[in-house]
Amino acid sequence: MLILGIETSCDETAAAVVRDGREILSNVVVSQIDIFAEYGGVIPEVAARSHLEAMMPVVDKALSDAGVSWNEIDAIAVTHAPGLLGSLLIGTLTARTLSILHNKPLYAVHHLKSHVYANWLDTDANILSRAASPRPVATGEARSSSPCQAPEALRKNVLRLPDFPLLALVVSGGHTQILYMPEHNQFEIIGTTHDDAVGECFDKVAKILGLPYPGGPAIAKAALSGDATKYRLPHPKVEGLDFSFSGLKTAVLRAVQKEVGVPISYPSHKLKELLTPEQVADFAASFQKTAVDILCEKLKMALSEHPDVKSVVVAGGVSANTELRKALPEAFFPAPSLSGDNGAMVASACYFEIQSGVKPVDPYALNIYPRISIEN
Ligand code: KG4
Numbered sequence: 521m522l523i524l525g526i527e528t529s530c531d532e533t534a535a536a537v538v539r540d541g542r543e544i545l546s547n548v549v550v551s552q553i554d555i556f557a558e559y560g561g562v563i564p565e566v567a568a569r570s571h572l573e574a575m576m577p578v579v580d581k582a583l584s585d586a587g588v589s590w591n592e593i594d595a596i597a598v599t600h601a602p603g604l605l606g607s608l609l610i611g612t613l614t615a616r617t618l619s620i621l622h623n624k625p626l627y628a629v630h631h632l633k634s635h636v637y638a639n640w641l642d643t644d645a646n647i648l649s650r651a652a653s654p655r656p657v658a659t660g661e662a663r664s665s666s667p668c669q670a671p672e673a674l675r676k677n678v679l680r681l682p683d684f685p686l687l688a689l690v691v692s693g694g695h696t697q698i699l700y701m702p703e704h705n706q707f708e709i710i711g712t713t714h715d716d717a718v719g720e721c722f723d724k725v726a727k728i729l730g731l732p733y734p735g736g737p738a739i740a741k742a743a744l745s746g747d748a749t750k751y752r753l754p755h756p757k758v759e760g761l762d763f764s765f766s767g768l769k770t771a772v773l774r775a776v777q778k779e780v781g782v783p784i785s786y787p788s789h790k791l792k793e794l795l796t797p798e799q800v801a802d803f804a805a806s807f808q809k810t811a812v813d814i815l816c817e818k819l820k821m822a823l824s825e826h827p828d829v830k831s832v833v834v835a836g837g838v839s840a841n842t843e844l845r846k847a848l849p850e851a852f853f854p855a856p857s858l859s860g861d862n863g864a865m866v867a868s869a870c871y872f873e874i875q876s877g878v879k880p881v882d883p884y885a886l887n888i889y890p891r892i893s894i895e896n
Pocket residue numbers: 530635691692693694695718719720722723734735736737740836837838839840841842859860861
């Protein structure tokens with residue numbers, strides 16, 4: 521089954537063609553990062569206009585890269601929730617129009633489901649990393665496979681998929697949640713953030729340190745030359761499996777103010793002028809370590825409360841973080857190129873929804889939901 525996946529929930533205009541939820545035939549992503557780096561964050565109206573310009577060329581390229589015509593596409597999947605209102609509108613209006621025009625069934629997919637299902641996509645990168653990992657694999661022959669083997673051979677023999685029930689740690693720019701998935705397409709939120717998402721916290725801390733948007737990759741890069749033990753940052757006191765990241769951002773702000781010797785009334789956008797590159801690196805490393813430790817702590821707690829869990833998957837933009845990957849060697853991670861927003865994960869999530877009996881939506885009536893939960 522060939523599904524065209526369309527994603528425009530934030531600042532990436534993306535479309536992809538995926539076979540049977542796993543095999544990526546094409547994956548086109550046009551990022552607006554360059555535009556928003558200038559502003560230090562996403563401006564919703566600008567994002568919507570950029571989606572409008574890029575959308576159809578991106579869809580056309582996804583089809584041509586895949587070498588398929590409209591006749592061969594079995595269904596269209598689009599992100600309808602959650603995200604920026606204007607951005608979601610462009611993607612869904614495009615998908616609705618294409619569905620009517622080409623007479624294809626239309627499926628509406630929740631963005632966080634898509635991030636989770638990025639873990640089911642075949643890529644040479646995750647095939648190789650999973651083959652190289654110490655996890656048990658399907659056959660004895662595969663167990664002794666060298667990670668240098670051709671990806672084709674590894675695909676047949678080695679690629680192991682997450683087993684149910686599983687826990688999904690969703691870490692993106694807008695969400696930080698722990699989900700319990702008893703089986704495909706069933707989600708129970710067992711932990712969530714009370715305020716900022718962890719990705720948002722990376723972005724805000726980067727701003728304090730004078731690092732560019734998006735903050736996650738910039739902090740990870742700066743942290744490479746930093747000392748993660750230099751600044752002690754507190755872990756928030758939040759009950760159970762929930763998170764809070766706004767306090768961590770404020771803790772970094774206060775620590776920077778103290779380090780450079782200014783009062784708390786000092787304008788935060790000017791702090792970067794007082795920091796040395798070494799201090800920036802040390803703050804980046806200390807913050808990153810604290811954020812990763814907090815995520816791992818809660819995940820560990822969730823695992824102890826759910827002893828039936830067989831796999832852990834990590835999903836969302838922050839899953840690209842190398843230190844998080846190192847801290848969770850047994851967890852499934854998407855290939856780094858699929859950690860951020862893309863159309864392939866939308867097509868994959870849609871395929872597994874269809875397998876679970878989800879029906880298409882009416883292309884004349886599909887609505888968008890900027891804030892709806894994954895449990896709905
Ligand atoms: O999933 P995503 O692409 O968009 C949303 O659905 O929100 O996530 C974007 C977030 C941003 O906050 C970005 O700073 C963060 O993911 N991010 C990272 C890294 N790469 C992206 N955070 C930490 N380390 C990274 N390497």
